[in-house]
Amino acid sequence: DAGVTQSPTHLIKTRGQHVTLRCSPISGHKSVSWYQQVLGQGPQFIFQYYEKEERGRGNFPDRFSARQFPNYSSELNVNALLLGDSALYLCASSPGVGVSNQPQHFGDGTRLSIL
């Protein structure tokens, strides 16, 4: 079975631009979470979506938004990019909601570089 897939693998943008990152969960998984991992740090939770509804949000500005589609895939959108948005963006999927439904399976991430 395919794992969590993310696209693109790498992306280079300039300040002020907009970016869309995509994630396909493991087949049968209905929950998708997004994390930001700045170089040298642990991942930080951005969003969780379950059954197309937002179930959790981390401490990120409104420039960050996400959505989940009927096939449970998800997009993360970031507007007005800043240099500080340079990071590895990880997507994780799990069967349902709640840590008892772990483990979350992570994709290999999208490396976003802002010039």
Place this chain on the structure above:
Amino acid sequence: AQSVTQPDIHITVSEGASLELRCNYSYGATPYLFWYVQSPGQGLQLLLKYFSGDTLVQGIKGFEAEFKRSQSSFNLRKPSVHWSDAAEYFCAVGVGNTDKLIFGTGTRLQVFP
């Protein structure tokens, strides 16, 4: 507020030596605890998890971890390290009825032959 502390930024061991990576957490209720490993350029792979029950948890790749409530710790151990274990290791605590994980800053493990 929930938090995870990994005191060791970088650890170097010889192949075949034992390993212990430290993790301390702060969480008001019974914690759900995890250890993940990340190889360069890749995502996170779950090594093991603790939800309840036996405080000594066995994971993949020969790793184990022990939950000590009195010390708020969840240290990762391996009796004999292999060169392929070189990677970044993250401890995390799971939050309530969400999928939210709070990660520590990680420990980079370097293995010498």
